[in-house]
Amino acid sequence: MGASLQGQVAVVTGASGGLGAHFARVLASEGAGVALTARRLDKIEALAGELAAQGRTAMAVRLDVAKPETIPEAFDEIEAALGPISILINNAGVGGEGLALDMTVEHFDTTFDTNVRGVYFAAQAAARLMMASGVAERGVGRIVNIASVAAQTSLPGLSAYCASKAAVAMMTRVMAREWARRGISVNALGPGYVLTDINADWFETEGGAAQLKRFPKRRLMQETDLDAALLMLAGPAASAITGQLIIIDDGQTLPGGG
Numbered sequence: 001m002g003a004s005l006q007g008q009v010a011v012v013t014g015a016s017g018g019l020g021a022h023f024a025r026v027l028a029s030e031g032a033g034v035a036l037t038a039r040r041l042d043k044i045e046a047l048a049g050e051l052a053a054q055g056r057t058a059m060a061v062r063l064d065v066a067k068p069e070t071i072p073e074a075f076d077e078i079e080a081a082l083g084p085i086s087i088l089i090n091n092a093g094v095g096g097e098g099l100a101l102d103m104t105v106e107h108f109d110t111t112f113d114t115n116v117r118g119v120y121f122a123a124q125a126a127a128r129l130m131m132a133s134g135v136a137e138r139g140v141g142r143i144v145n146i147a148s149v150a151a152q153t154s155l156p157g158l159s160a161y162c163a164s165k166a167a168v169a170m171m172t173r174v175m176a177r178e179w180a181r182r183g184i185s186v187n188a189l190g191p192g193y194v195l196t197d198i199n200a201d202w203f204e205t206e207g208g209a210a211q212l213k214r215f216p217k218r219r220l221m222q223e224t225d226l227d228a229a230l231l232m233l234a235g236p237a238a239s240a241i242t243g244q245l246i247i248i249d250d251g252q253t254l255p256g257g258g
């Protein structure tokens with residue numbers, strides 16, 4: 001691919017599989033040095049090896065975003081190895097499924113600890129470093145929070161998840177406003193359904209199959225459908241784009257039958 005992110009250092013949370021691993025490959029293929037973080041160290045080490053074998057710069061750092069007090073140390077380790085962080089892809093997330101009547105406090109808390117607190121404090125840690133390193137001053141700081149169509153759509157059985165993603169969309173707006181003159185663009189990317197571990201069980205069920213038949217194109221999205229938006233929000237084009245939730249969903253949430 002190209003070199004639009006040459007010289008940039010990107011951190012991807014939740015890079016051990018699914019969309020995060022794909023995002024890391026896309027950023028690396030555009031020349032960014034990539035720090036892969038997640039709890040499953042074996043997976044991110046394997047991906048770092050794959051990227052290094054292609055001549056890319058990559059490292060793996062274990063990070064549980066649900067323990068926000070550990071985020072600054074992990075990001076310091078990344079900066080020490082790769083240089084100033086200029087891009088954060090705030091991707092780590094859990095499904096948070098369960099009907100509202102059955103939801104336990106523990107499951108709700110896990111959902112919010114990961115999807116809301118994890119995203120919030122990773123953004124905070126990255127922004128502090130971008131401001132301290134001069135990245136922000138150069139106007140190239142980029143934070144891309146991975147939200148979902150669930151931020152704007154009522155999905156039965158996903159009330160905690162939808163609420164967590166709506167929180168991501170709103171924190172994106174406020175952080176963008178606070179840092180608008182500080183050289184950091186903060187945006188959210190809201191994918192529709194792509195088949196990954198987060199939803200694979202669901203699409204095996206009758207309910208999942210029925211939902212798929214209601215999508216206008218009768219299909220799930222491909223992870224590559226997100227590439228153009230990801231690169232737009234991570235790269236130079238986003239200097240005048242901030243505080244936005246960009247939905248890329250293959251039309252899955254368009255109302256109307258047929």
Ligand SMILES: NC(=O)c1ccc[n+]([C@@H]2O[C@H](COP(=O)([O-])OP(=O)(O)OC[C@H]3O[C@@H](n4cnc5c(N)ncnc54)[C@H](OP(=O)(O)O)[C@@H]3O)[C@@H](O)[C@H]2O)c1
Nearest residue numbers: 014016018019038039040064065092093148193194196198
């Ligand atoms: N797939 C979709 O259709 C879809 C649609 C809209 C939005 N999204 C969002 O996209 C993001 C990625 O989801 P996915 O579909 O790729 O699901 P996935 O395959 O289940 O991947 C989730 C990733 O998050 C990581 N993660 C979970 N809890 C974590 C924690 N406490 N600390 C650090 N990492 C953690 C996992 O890594 P470890 O287990 O190794 O920590 C894994 O790499 C999520 O935010 C999800 O809500 C997905």
